[in-house]
Amino acid sequence: MSRFVIRRVISMVLVLFAISVLTFLIFQAIPNGDPAVRLAGRTATPAQIEQIRQSWGFDDPIWQQYLTTMGKILSGDVISYTQQLNVMTQIKQALPATLSLAIGAGILWLFLGVVFGLFSAIKAGRFTDRALTVLALVGVSTPVFLLGAVALYFLAFKLTIFPNGGYVPLTQDPIDWLYHMILPWCVLSVLFIGVYSRVLRSNVLDTMSEDFVRTARAKGISEQRVLVRHVLRNSMIPIISLWSLDFAAVIGGGAILTESVFNLHGVGQYAAESIQQLDVPPVLVVVMLGAAAVVVLSALTDVLFAFLDPRIRLTG
Structure with missing residues (x-):
C-alpha cells in the first residue's frame, strides 16, 4: 500500500510540473504578448519599455523567468502584470x-x-x-x-x-x-x-x-x-x-x-x-490550482479504491 501511495505522489508532482511548464510556454508564444508593453501603457517610449523589461526580468532566459515566476507563486508573493495586485x-x-x-x-x-x-x-x-x-x-x-x-x-x-x-x-x-x-x-x-x-x-x-x-x-x-x-x-x-x-x-x-x-x-x-488581458501570473496560478485539485482528488480516489480493493494496487 505504501508503494502505491508513493507512486501516486510522484506522478502528481510530475503532472503539476508539466502543466506549469506548458502553461508558461503557451503565454510566451502568444503574438504581441510581451508583458512589458502592457505594463508600460500605450504612450510609453521604447526606452521605458526596455527599462520595465529589465526591472521585471523579462529579458532573462526563459527558464530563469519560469523559475522566478514559480518561486513567487510558491512564496505567495506573485503580482499580476496589469492590475499590480497580489x-x-x-x-x-x-x-x-x-x-x-x-x-x-x-x-x-x-x-x-x-x-x-x-x-x-x-x-x-x-x-x-x-x-x-x-x-x-x-x-x-x-x-x-x-x-x-x-x-x-x-x-x-x-x-x-x-x-x-x-x-x-x-x-x-x-x-x-x-x-x-x-x-x-x-x-x-x-x-x-x-x-x-x-x-x-x-x-x-x-x-x-x-x-x-x-x-x-x-x-x-x-x-x-x-x-x-x-x-x-x-x-x-x-x-x-x-x-x-x-x-x-x-x-x-x-x-x-x-x-x-x-x-x-x-x-x-x-x-x-x-x-x-494576457496576464500570465493569475492564469498560471489558477491553472495550477485547478490542476492540483484534479490531481490531488484523483490520487485520493485511487488510494481509497486501492484500500477497498487490493486488486487495484497491482494495476496502479
Whole structure:
C-alpha cells in the first residue's frame, strides 16, 4: 500500500510540473504578448519599455523567468502584470464564491444523477427510460451560457423569482446566500446530471447481469436490498471517480461560464478576465490550482479504491 501511495505522489508532482511548464510556454508564444508593453501603457517610449523589461526580468532566459515566476507563486508573493495586485489575495477573495458554487452544484448533480440513472435503469426500455434519455441528451447538449441566460431572463427579469446574479457571502447572510446560489447551482448541474444518469444507468444494467447478483436473488434476498446493497454499491465506483474529477475541475475554474453569466466574481471569472488581458501570473496560478485539485482528488480516489480493493494496487 505504501508503494502505491508513493507512486501516486510522484506522478502528481510530475503532472503539476508539466502543466506549469506548458502553461508558461503557451503565454510566451502568444503574438504581441510581451508583458512589458502592457505594463508600460500605450504612450510609453521604447526606452521605458526596455527599462520595465529589465526591472521585471523579462529579458532573462526563459527558464530563469519560469523559475522566478514559480518561486513567487510558491512564496505567495506573485503580482499580476496589469492590475499590480497580489494574485493570491485576489484568489482568496474569489475562492468562497467558487467553493459555494462547486459544493452546492456538486451535491445536486451527484444526487439527481444517481436518482435519475437508477430510475432509468429500473424502467429500462419503457417510456420513462426514453423520456429521461431525451432529457439527459438535451441537458448535455445545451450550452451553460445559453441555459444561464434563459434562466436569468425568465426567472430573474420576467418573474423576479430569483435575483439577477451576484454573490452574497455565507457569513454575511446565509438565507440571502442560498437565495443567490440556487439558480447557478441548477444551471451548472444540468450538464453533469445528464452525463451521470447515463453512466450510472449503463453500470447498473451491466451489474444486474453479474453472477453475484443472481446468487443474491437465489438466496431469497429482497429485490430492493439487492438493488441497493449489491447493484448500486458496485455501480457507484466509477461515478465517485468521475465526480471527484469534475468537482475539482469546477473549483479550478471549470465554471467560468456559469460565474460570468451570474456575475459571481469567482476564480473562473477572475481567470477569464486575466486571459483577456494576457496576464500570465493569475492564469498560471489558477491553472495550477485547478490542476492540483484534479490531481490531488484523483490520487485520493485511487488510494481509497486501492484500500477497498487490493486488486487495484497491482494495476496502479
